[in-house]
Amino acid sequence: QVVNYLDRYLSEKFDSEKIRKYLHDHAVSYDISENTDRLTIDFKLKFKNEEYIFSSEELYGMLFRYIKFITEKFVGQRVDEVYVSVPSSWGYKKRHALFQSVKLAGLSLIGTPTQNTAAAVHFYTDKNFNDTQNYIFYTIGSTYTQASLVSFQNQFTTVNNKTIETKHINVIAEVCDDH
Numbered sequence: 001q002v003v004n005y006l007d008r009y010l011s012e013k014f015d016s017e018k019i020r021k022y023l024h025d026h027a028v029s030y031d032i033s034e035n036t037d038r039l040t041i042d043f044k045l046k047f048k049n050e051e052y053i054f055s056s057e058e059l060y061g062m063l064f065r066y067i068k069f070i071t072e073k074f075v076g077q078r079v080d081e082v083y084v085s086v087p088s089s090w091g092y093k094k095r096h097a098l099f100q101s102v103k104l105a106g107l108s109l110i111g112t113p114t115q116n117t118a119a120a121v122h123f124y125t126d127k128n129f130n131d132t133q134n135y136i137f138y139t140i141g142s143t144y145t146q147a148s149l150v151s152f153q154n155q156f157t158t159v160n161n162k163t164i165e166t167k168h169i170n171v172i173a174e175v176c177d178d179h
Helices: 017-025 056-075 092-104 115-124
Strands: 031-035 040-047 050-055 081-083 108-111 133-140 145-159 162-177
Touching (some): 050 056, 056 092, 115 145
Parallel strands (some): 081 108
Antiparallel strands (some): 031 040, 133 145, 145 162
């Protein structure tokens, strides 16, 4: 079984209005129940005719463990640390739940930049600007839309007859619509 849109359930309370509306609006192929200790959502899944109960953090941890396995096979060396980009609407609770999930996979989470910030950093790696440049990065997905206004500036300083370039990125504003 596959849990669709697992990120929607991460760190959410079982009785939250968001979850009730989401379950009402989308067909789900798995049973959920309330974790009475944490008041969050547990997933009841079947594997080889046996039932298992997992939290969203545990399922995310399994996903990261698989990603770790595939990455190590591809690069031929051990992977211990990760950066994970997240939607700009994610607050502390979701980021902390993600941290716990990554830890379950045996990885160390170094940072959680927003998706558009990560795209901006990647965009800027091979660019040089003589003056300040502003760009809008946006993500339009099936479940949310987000936009970020980002400013880029290169600064050049001379030390001991050697020119040193410093790249500055400033995220001026971010907005996200989860609907």
